[in-house]
Amino acid sequence: MSHSLHRYGTVEQLQNDYTFYARTSRYVNREGCGPKLRAILQILLEDKQVNNFGSSHSGKSYVAGLNPEEYALTLDKAYGVAACFSDKEAIRPILKKLKEADTGISIVISGLIDEIVKIAKELDLRPHTAFLSLGIHGKKALLPEGRVLEITTMCGHGQVATRLTRAVAERVKAGKMTPEAGAHLLAQPCPCGIFNTTRCTDILEAWRQQPATAPTAVERPGA
Amino acid sequence: MRIDSDKCMGCMECADLCPMECIVERDGVGYIEEDDCVECGVCLRAGLCPNDALYMPEESSRYPRVIRAQFSDPGVSHPAMNQGGRGTEEMKTNDVTGRFRRGEFGMALEFGRPGIGTRFTEIEKVLGVLVTMGVELEENNPVFLLVADPKTGSLKPEVLSEKVLSAILEFKIRQEQLEEVVRKLSPVLAEVDTVVSWGLATRFAEDGTLPVRARLEALGVPARPNGKINMGMGRPIVEP
Numbered sequence: 001m002s003h004s005l006h007r008y009g010t011v012e013q014l015q016n017d018y019t020f021y022a023r024t025s026r027y028v029n030r031e032g033c034g035p036k037l038r039a040i041l042q043i044l045l046e047d048k049q050v051n052n053f054g055s056s057h058s059g060k061s062y063v064a065g066l067n068p069e070e071y072a073l074t075l076d077k078a079y080g081v082a083a084c085f086s087d088k089e090a091i092r093p094i095l096k097k098l099k100e101a102d103t104g105i106s107i108v109i110s111g112l113i114d115e116i117v118k119i120a121k122e123l124d125l126r127p128h129t130a131f132l133s134l135g136i137h138g139k140k141a142l143l144p145e146g147r148v149l150e151i152t153t154m155c156g157h158g159q160v161a162t163r164l165t166r167a168v169a170e171r172v173k174a175g176k177m178t179p180e181a182g183a184h185l186l187a188q189p190c191p192c193g194i195f196n197t198t199r200c201t202d203i204l205e206a207w208r209q210q211p212a213t214a215p216t217a218v219e220r221p222g223a
Numbered sequence: 224m225r226i227d228s229d230k231c232m233g234c235m236e237c238a239d240l241c242p243m244e245c246i247v248e249r250d251g252v253g254y255i256e257e258d259d260c261v262e263c264g265v266c267l268r269a270g271l272c273p274n275d276a277l278y279m280p281e282e283s284s285r286y287p288r289v290i291r292a293q294f295s296d297p298g299v300s301h302p303a304m305n306q307g308g309r310g311t312e313e314m315k316t317n318d319v320t321g322r323f324r325r326g327e328f329g330m331a332l333e334f335g336r337p338g339i340g341t342r343f344t345e346i347e348k349v350l351g352v353l354v355t356m357g358v359e360l361e362e363n364n365p366v367f368l369l370v371a372d373p374k375t376g377s378l379k380p381e382v383l384s385e386k387v388l389s390a391i392l393e394f395k396i397r398q399e400q401l402e403e404v405v406r407k408l409s410p411v412l413a414e415v416d417t418v419v420s421w422g423l424a425t426r427f428a429e430d431g432t433l434p435v436r437a438r439l440e441a442l443g444v445p446a447r448p449n450g451k452i453n454m455g456m457g458r459p460i461v462e463p
Contacts, residue, residue, distance in 0.1 A: 025316035056297035104458030128455035132446035134421040137412040
């Protein structure tokens with residue numbers, strides 16, 4: 001499950017895209033994890049900066065209608081809680097509170113690596129392990145253009161379709177839908193809560209303002 | 224997944240939802256190309272169909288077709304993993320499991336991602352090369368459970384033509400194997416009939432740096448600027 005790895009975009013485009021994962025291990029600390037995961041969820045929600053949250057076991061994310069109280073009740077023996085943020089500064093106070101809470105549950109942050117490491121050092125945390133993306137290989141001619149991938153790769157389980165993305169973008173471009181409504185609609189198929197609607201809104205807004213062009217070499221994934 | 228042609232009114236609202244683009248119009252109603260359907264369930268879960276024409280037929284839950292949903296629908300638990308998804312805990316819990324130690328790298332090749340899908344024939348092509356390189360395959364991984372012969376990397380013949388949204392090969396190498404593995408894998412990956420998202424898990428060095436990034440750059444497979452960081456907050460911690 002590497003669902004928050006491989007989010008597509010340049011450094012500039014990824015400035016507003018950070019995901020959070022509290023993960024229990026079935027070999028170490030899943031038994032009795034409910035109160036700890038609920039404490040973590042409370043920390044996530046009380047800062048009110050969370051963009052979206054959920055888990056694949058919940059079947060839907062917060063922006064798709066997940067009720068936080070009902071969700072909290074499902075966390076006994078769960079493998080974790082996922083969330084996303086559109087501001088890296090939102091990560092800092094949450095990590096600080098989690099350090100003080102010392103739940104012992106593994107915490108993973110996805111996003112721009114150097115920025116995350118910088119925040120960790122400021123909080124006197126020692127990052128343990130990194131998962132690096134070495135890009136997309138194979139038959140890349142099968143891929144859609146970069147701006148579609150910027151949106152679809154925000155669901156690491158691949159539940160957000162290329163055709164839906166293009167259809168929503170066309171409706172936004174035609175003035176039939178706002179970028180915000182388009183982002184909300186595109187977030188629906190992703191159950192884990194890591195589809196960042198703020199980033200998606202920005203991408204759709206930029207898409208609306210740009211003419212359609214064939215993908216360039218620069219836009220091509222892995223180029 | 225199927226569409227009941229007696230119930231479908233041909234609005235085709237469900238077609239855009241399909242990640243595999245396999246919902247087509249036929250004789251004025253929607254039709255799902257079953258060989259391309261990965262049973263992800265996105266169309267059904269959306270609840271858009273006013274006539275409830277979409278349904279999961281019994282055949283979808285029979286082996287080998289059932290593996291499609293196990294790899295493609297995050298809400299379906301893999302029977303051997305007791306959790307949804309296509310892979311393992313990998314590095315997310317490495318601070319408490321110690322699965323990847325200093326001196327080792329974890330690797331994950333995710334076939335079909337992003338958004339293209341894959342058949343197991345493509346995975347077998349790469350697995351056949353991997354087993355010649357002395358890598359340590361992750362046995363608690365859904366793909367490994369489909370291996371017929373770990374010595375040759377052959378998969379069970381009945382699953383080869385099954386299509387899934389994505390599937391991950393996970394393995395571990397010693398740090399000194401990195402150059403050999405990358406040089407041998409790169410041309411093989413270039414030949415598969417799908418896309419592969421490649422990931423590498425590594426411990427931070429004692430000084431908090433990631434020295435592997437320079438080696439990957441030199442090998443022509445630079446790490447992207449974004450990745451996943453295990454913050455080292457799990458307890459009890461293994462190899463701080």
